[in-house]
Amino acid sequence: MEREESIIQSIQKGEYDQFEKLYNSYFDKIYAFILIKTNGNNILTEDICSETFLKAFEKIKDFHYENGNFKSWIFTIAYHTFIDFIKTQNPQSLQEWEYQEDGNNIIDLFEKKERTREIISYLETLGDGKKDLFLLRIWNQLKYDEIWKILGKSEEACRKEFSRILKKLLEKYHQ
Numbered sequence: 001m002e003r004e005e006s007i008i009q010s011i012q013k014g015e016y017d018q019f020e021k022l023y024n025s026y027f028d029k030i031y032a033f034i035l036i037k038t039n040g041n042n043i044l045t046e047d048i049c050s051e052t053f054l055k056a057f058e059k060i061k062d063f064h065y066e067n068g069n070f071k072s073w074i075f076t077i078a079y080h081t082f083i084d085f086i087k088t089q090n091p092q093s094l095q096e097w098e099y100q101e102d103g104n105n106i107i108d109l110f111e112k113k114e115r116t117r118e119i120i121s122y123l124e125t126l127g128d129g130k131k132d133l134f135l136l137r138i139w140n141q142l143k144y145d146e147i148w149k150i151l152g153k154s155e156e157a158c159r160k161e162f163s164r165i166l167k168k169l170l171e172k173y174h175q
């Protein structure tokens with residue numbers, strides 16, 4: 001892919017067809033992140049992803065690299081789009097989202113490995129903030145200086161919390 005910064009500058013100058021390059025580069029990552037948050041609900045994930053990229057497209061003129069990189073910016077939009085959806089739907093818990101019957105649930109995506117199933121179940125017990133931190137750091141491979149902007153916590157708080165989560169995971173599953 002061309003340098004991301006030059007693509008963004010082109011879009012900001014009115015070459016809106018260039019947005020497709022960013023979309024293609026980030027869609028799978030955003031989709032995977034939201035799919036986990038929706039407990040494998042593909043339809044809901046598609047809706048939130050669509051809304052995320054629509055918001056990004058509408059706001060890209062305001063994006064500047066001095067405020068962070070595009071990856072953390074798009075993940076922040078995805079995260080807040082998901083939170084906004086949950087607030088408007090007002091479910092009692094994300095646990096209410098059921099896996100779809102088509103066999104494409106989150107466990108199938110991770111090759112039905114028993115260890116992964118156990119870890120995902122464990123992540124559910126952590127609460128959304130800790131679960132999000134773990135997913136952003138491990139599955140989405142974001143750096144702490146990107147994660148804190150998404151979650152609204154300090155970088156140091158993210159580092160410490162992740163260290164605690166990882167320690168607990170290793171104690172629980174390392175044999």
